[in-house]
Amino acid sequence: MIRxxxxxxxxxxxxxxxxxxxxxAVTGTRLSELRGADAEFATLLPRAPADACVKAQxxxxxxxxxxDLAVDDVAATAREARGLGAAPVHAEEGLEVLRSPGGQLFCxxxxxxxxxxxxxxxxxxxxxxxxxxxxxxxxxxxYEREVAFWAAFTGWESVxxxxxxFHVVQSPPDLPVRLLLQRLGPDGRTxxxxDLAxxxxxxxxxxxxxxxxxxxxxxxxxxxxxxPAGGAYCLTGRDPLTGTLTPRxxxx
Numbered sequence: 001m002i003r004x005x006x007x008x009x010x011x012x013x014x015x016x017x018x019x020x021x022x023x024x025a026v027t028g029t030r031l032s033e034l035r036g037a038d039a040e041f042a043t044l045l046p047r048a049p050a051d052a053c054v055k056a057q058x059x060x061x062x063x064x065x066x067x068d069l070a071v072d073d074v075a076a077t078a079r080e081a082r083g084l085g086a087a088p089v090h091a092e093e094g095l096e097v098l099r100s101p102g103g104q105l106f107c108x109x110x111x112x113x114x115x116x117x118x119x120x121x122x123x124x125x126x127x128x129x130x131x132x133x134x135x136x137x138x139x140x141x142x143y144e145r146e147v148a149f150w151a152a153f154t155g156w157e158s159v160x161x162x163x164x165x166f167h168v169v170q171s172p173p174d175l176p177v178r179l180l181l182q183r184l185g186p187d188g189r190t191x192x193x194x195d196l197a198x199x200x201x202x203x204x205x206x207x208x209x210x211x212x213x214x215x216x217x218x219x220x221x222x223x224x225x226x227x228p229a230g231g232a233y234c235l236t237g238r239d240p241l242t243g244t245l246t247p248r249x250x251x252x
Contacts, residue, residue, distance in 0.1 A: 001071065001072065001155075002069050002070070002071055002154060002155075002171075002175070003070050003071060003072065003111035003114070004051070004053070004069075004070035004111055004112075004114040004115075004175065004176070005053065005067060005068070005069060005070070005171060005175045005176060005177035005178075006052075006053055006054065006055050006067065006068035006069075006070065006109075006177060007053065007054050007055075007065060007067065007131060007132075007133075007134050007177045007194055008054075008055050008056070008057055008065060008066045008067070008068055008107075009023055009054065009055070009056040009057070009065060009194065009231070010056075010057050010059045010061075010063060010064045010065055010066060010231075011056065011057075011058065011059065011063050011229040011230075011231055012058070012059060012060075012061070012062065012063060012229065012230070013040070013058040013059065013060065015063075015228070015229035015230060016040075016056070016058035016229070018212075018228045018229045019056060019063075019227060019228070019229035019231065020042055020056055021228075022211050022212055022213065022227050022228050022229070023044060023054070023056065023131075023227070024044055025211045026121070026129075026207065026208055026211055026213075027044055027046075027054060027118075027121060027131050028046070028047070028118075028121040029044035029045055029046050029047075029052075029054070029118075030044075030045050031043075031044065031045070031056075032044075032045055038058070039058075040057055040058040040059075041055065041056070041057055041058075042055065042056045042057075043055045043056075044056065046118035046119075047118075047119075049116055050116045050117060050118040050119065051114035051115060051116045051117075051118075051176075052114070052118075053114070053117065053118065053176035053177055054131055054177075055068065062191075063227075063229060063230050063231030063232070064191050064192050064193070064231070065134050065135075065192040065193055065194050065231075066104070066105045066106055066107065066134070066192055067106045067107070067134050067177065067179065067192075068106070068107045068108075068109050069106065069107070069108050069109070069154075070109050070110065070111040070112065070114065071108060071109075071110070071111055072110075072111055074094060074095065074096055074108050074109065074110055075096070077108050078091070078096035078098060078108045080153065081098050081108065081153055082098070084101075084149055084152050084153050085100075085101040085145070085149055086098040086099060086100055086101065086149070086153070087099045089105065094109065094110050095107060095108070095109055096108045100136075100146060100149055100150070101142065101145045101146060101149050102136070102138050102139070102142035102143070102145060102146035102149070102190060103142065103190040104136050104138075104146070104190065104192060115174070117174070117175075117176040118130070118176065120197075120199075120240035120241065123203055123204055123206075123207040124207070125200075125203055127198065127199050127200035127203035127204055128198070128199045128240045129196045129197065129198040129199070129204045129235070129240055130196060130197050130240040130241075130243075131194060131195075131196050132176065132177060132178055132195070132196065132197050132238075132240070132243055133177065133178040133179070133180055133194070133195035133196075133197070133236075133243070134177060134178075134179060134180070134192055134193075134194060134195070135180040135181070135182055135192060135193050135194070135195050135234070136150075136179070136180070136181045136182065136192050137182050137184055137188060137189075137190065137191045137192060137193065138181055138182065138183055138184060138190065139184055139188055139189070139190055140183055140184065140185075140186060140188075142190070143181070143183040146181060147167050147169070147181055150169045150179060150181065151169050154169055154171070154179070156169050156170050156171050156172070156179070157169070157170040158170070163220070164183075165182055165183045165184075166180060166181070166182055166183075167180070167181045167183075168180055168181075169181065173242070178243050180195065193231070193232050193233050193234065194231075194233040194234075195222075195233065195234045195235075195236050196233070196234070196235050196236065197236060197238035197239060197240040197243050198235045198236060198237060198238070198240065199239070199240055199246075201221075201222065201223050201235040201236065201237055202223070204235050205223055205225065205235055208225060208227075208235070211228075212227070212228035213225050213226065213227050213228065214226045216232065219234075221236065221237040221245070221246075222234045222235060222236040222237065223235040
């Protein structure tokens with residue numbers, strides 16, 4: 001059973017400080033002390049009494065994102081994932097890194113008793129947002145097996161979106177980070193990005209731009225943005241409290 005979920009912000013080492021400054025500002029958090037052999041990990045700490053659900057990692061490769069899944073028994077959960085087709089990448093005490101059948105990295109970690117989701121962040125003018133979703137960008141040939149893997153592994157409800165390129169593996173409402181799968185076009189590359197649920201994406205966009213983000217493009221009910229460290233992410237028209245789409249919007 002998955003007890004808690006973390007969204008990991010993966011950013012190149014030479015831009016890691018910029019990424020941490022930006023994401024703490026727009027999520028209303030503060031940065032923990034850096035940890036790891038190369039000071040490559042940090043947690044975005046929300047105001048008490050909420051528990052953290054976002055972390056950051058300095059990486060050697062390109063910007064991206066991944067999920068950490070907190071469980072009671074790391075070894076048993078990782079074994080289950082491998083039985084469903086995940087490949088082992090790295091293991092140490094209290095941590096297993098795996099790769100999904102479609103090529104997505106994720107981690108299984110011990111649950112530390114986290115239970116309280118952070119509240120949405122309010123921007124000037126009253127709009128609210130919450131970083132609440134990791135979107136897996138999946139190539140067409142891997143899409144069906146990736147949907148099947150995540151539904152079976154998590155045990156969460158598997159729901160097709162009203163747009164054919166999206167599929168939701170719906171986490172329970174008490175977990176802070178949701179999972180969305182997006183089928184890419186034929187030239188797409190496997191990866192992952194962060195999504196924020198926004199009561200007013202354009203108002204939140206202005207706030208993010210004031211902290212150095214750049215607007216990239218507009219979708220049906222989302223804005224593609226790029227943070228100061230070069231990582232793409234989306235501001236989506238969803239309710240920050242429930243994660244569901246606002247009325248008269250298509251499912252994503």
